[in-house]
Amino acid sequence: MTRGLFITFEGGEGAGKSTQIKRLATRLRVKGYGLTVTREPGGSAGAEAVRHVILSGAAEPFGPRMEALLFAAARSDHIEQVIRPAIERGDIVLCDRFVDSWRVYQGGAGIDPAFMGAVERVSVNGLMPDLTLIFDIDPAEGLHRATARRGNDVADRFEKETLAIHRQRREAFLEIARREPERCVVIDAAQDAVTVENAVTEAVFTAVEERFVTPRNEAQEA
Template identity: 45%
Template sequence: MSAVRGRFISFEGADGAGKSTQARLLAERLRDAGHTVTLTREPGGSPGAEEIRKLLVEGDPARWSAEAEILLFNAARRDHLERRIAPALAKGHIVISDRFADSTRVYQGVARAELRDLVDRLHALMIGTEPDLTLVVDLDSPTGLSRGLARQSGEDRFEELGASFQARLRAGFRALAEEFPERVKLVDGAGRPEDVAARIWPHVAALL
């Protein structure tokens, strides 16, 4: 008998929306319930992809064109998929990723440039995998931007693109929820983290 494939859940949203916190809280809840969980992130999640992450999230906002970013993200994502995500799914794990391909669809395909067709073609060629469930943590752009900048993480290249860019991100993620309603679920990100987590749980419970 073949092994049971795991479940793949991604978290998405504009910068500062709280998706990283929610990914961690969900992983903790699932582990407490007895599930084996692999919690990971993009860009990154594997040694090679983490090296590429530094190129993408640090430095001057104008460091790369949107086209160059698409290629870098796909290189990182391919390594992440091969070395972390696919092996964990094959073992029956629940994989929770803080961002996946939908980020490239929105950041480079909509917010930075109108390159969605290129993003989709490269995704089909090099990745060919979608999450079983994508949770978009939706928060008003000014609040998200102030949170993102307040972190002072040194990984604020995209936050430094400004308020109008963050507003385009939010609109892009909301549009994805309309485009893929079966997979992408929009979750109100306002309020305490535990309140947002309570809104997320019914979507996860329905998947599992």
Template identity: 50%
Template structure:
């Protein structure tokens, strides 16, 4: 079979979702490297963030500054950051034939501010339509883990890095909050089976990377090359 053809193969948009401490950032990085080995041009990004304006919004939100404004205002801020992210980074990258891998995207707003925070679904729908402007992910990988296990992973990682496990705007919430987040992501996956794949994040990093690679290759057969195992 011929090698991956960057000229004729379509650009793809993949997002990674899930609760805190499930390893999204690590797996985005590993998948990007593996795709790069095949000659795929990849852009890695994250939300909130990805562009200078969106990163400024990220800093503002995660410091807890808009908490007094209410969760609805928070959802609007995320949408504003996402609109800039899509217009300035995601859409141009896809238009140029690059694959985009994003650590969190619109599903996180739907779960954090909508299903968990209580923002009306109609407002979430409207903000999502405005910000995405038709740029729906081709594949969303939801990494699933019991929140207690995820918290232990975060604490262990902080100790290994020699740093205190500082809580950001969301990590400081209690376990019940994170259990509701988990249920929210699983509900989105059940509602969107054509787009979403749920994988257990309890396996070790290497095993999870292999499972993600299996899912991506099955979803995008243009990645099959002569040197890939059957």
């Protein structure tokens, strides 16, 4: 059985990752690929329970190290229960956030890098993405979009933080892309959501197609 692929979607608040995952999933299904679409934190029963604790802010009083450990525990369960089995059966796995968000959001909280590195190695257990798409947008615009999308709902644990912190996170994502160009592709998400959102969709599919995609249905018909 052919091993599947693991593609992660990263970036700041309001960058449009969720929309683009849905669009890519639709296109890949048409081409005949098996897909698993998931998210972090969450994706498995245990990880979804932890997600609620984290995003509600209930873990915040315990400090950034505890929050980082909760994320890592959720990721470990998610990988072993959902992601790894899907890849082993040949699926393309599309994941909304993964370890890079953890590096940016928790690593930016002043936690010892050696601690972060050790916890990351245990949590991923050798599984890293084949491709990571980093959606880049000015944080002010991203937060504006996130606020409009949220409507009357309460901002989550991370959306409510200051613009300066979101700007630091943007730079941290871009630094990861610079350090790991073989894995990461930066997608310009700072385009008008109504008039040229399709341009972002095409950039996403091009990044995936150039590396991995073959038209399975067409090959089978030939």
